[in-house]
Amino acid sequence: MKRLTDAQVTIVGLGLMGGSLAGALRGQCWAVVGVARRAETIETALARGLIDRGTTDLADGVREADVVVLATPVRVIMRQLHEIAPLLPEGCLLMDLGSTKSQIVAEMARLPDHVQPLGGHPMCGKEVSGVEAADPAIYRGCTFILTPLPRTSEAALALGRELAEAVGASPLVLEAERQDFLVATVSHLPYLLACALVATADATTSADPAAWEIVAGGFRDTSRVAGSDVTMMVDILLTNRAEILKALDVYQAQLRSLTRLVEAGDEEEMRDVLSTIRAKRKEMFP
């Protein structure tokens, strides 16, 4: 298996995540090839210097690749894996950037033997989408989860790690089920809470024009991820449903308990509960 510096890396999907990865890898490998459905996306990626070469023809884009990274929504990845695998050269590393991993890894297990599959999930993003929003810096300092399969070779995993490090991220190897449990709470749950907050404000205060003059940093930050790309989020909700519903269940119980705390109005109890939570938040983000 080649080192990253000698590898042709093909990125399928040049949206925020794929376009940013392409830009961050460019110059660190032999060539970065971009595949997108629309010719204009390729043009923009070329004009922005994110890729060395681009094509709208998937087969053409992956045929000589040493590494292929699928940067499309989760359910598209699950379909593309099987479409692409037969076209790949022997020993090609086939990765993805999907936010949920169990279902993708299950599909990867069914790929032909000449392919080296490796699940990937970089813990970064922005509430903007498309190649115009691509920003190679988003990977810097983030954790890049890697979910290898039993069949994934040491060399393929090492190349995956090298790729994560090349874009400034820290690779972290996790089992797919464990990653799905964790991201349900630390990533997918915050999205749903933010959505419910926006829907609440829309149902009540937003009829008052003053509401938008007084909205402060608290609402802005707490609701930020409600602006996430809907296609990506629908795929996430559909492919990590069980873990997300479990996280929602725990969350709703915690919120009911805080509601009772407000109803009861017991100052000492409030102070205890809220101080403990504040201390935990500080532990999480020192």
Add this chain to the structure above:
Amino acid sequence: MKRLTDAQVTIVGLGLMGGSLAGALRGQCWAVVGVARRAETIETALARGLIDRGTTDLADGVREADVVVLATPVRVIMRQLHEIAPLLPEGCLLMDLGSTKSQIVAEMARLPDHVQPLGGHPMCGKEVSGVEAADPAIYRGCTFILTPLPRTSEAALALGRELAEAVGASPLVLEAERQDFLVATVSHLPYLLACALVATADATTSADPAAWEIVAGGFRDTSRVAGSDVTMMVDILLTNRAEILKALDVYQAQLRSLTRLVEAGDEEEMRDVLSTIRAKRKEMFP
């Protein structure tokens, strides 16, 4: 009534909000006097150049004031109003920075006639507290809610506006009940949601050391306000209870509806609902 440039402004409470206000006002009025319980707070405020003069003696601090601003927690404000009023010179503007206004304005209505009361609530803050954290810049660009009473003179309200503008904020006059309804949803509700999110992570994922390596911007932002000052928040929850419980009720219904959406797994419906929410978020923060 004096103009701000000729006024002595006394700020009672030199924590994050009071200390920052003092620093932002200094040089824009005749003198900024700080009142704090602890001598060390005064020393720090002087050393940091936030005040012209400081005292731990409330009576001494307010006796010659043209404007007094109470920057203490809401229930302390409600007590201090009555303690301070008899000490104030004729026509003195007595303001506060409390986050809930109905109960404060009710107390203000009972003040002796020689005082000009005006409720205030600047929509800014940080998840740090104390004079060490004071930062005059936090008022810049924020909305500064003013809740005058029927008895508040035009001149007193004008001076309150002048003060808000002097620190870089935009004054917005609202009735106290309307402000309490609005901030319950745009400020107090996000705090409780953030607390429930931290408690959920603590109850489930935080047992896994990988959780804190993968926690991304979404969780960080959505949970940020859970780090707010507990004494301030307890007072807010106790003095805006009815409006906060109403907001929690609407929010819980919205979250149940999103939970059903995830359970049902109907892609088209998900896309519709989440796209509408995303568009609303974009409307709120263009």
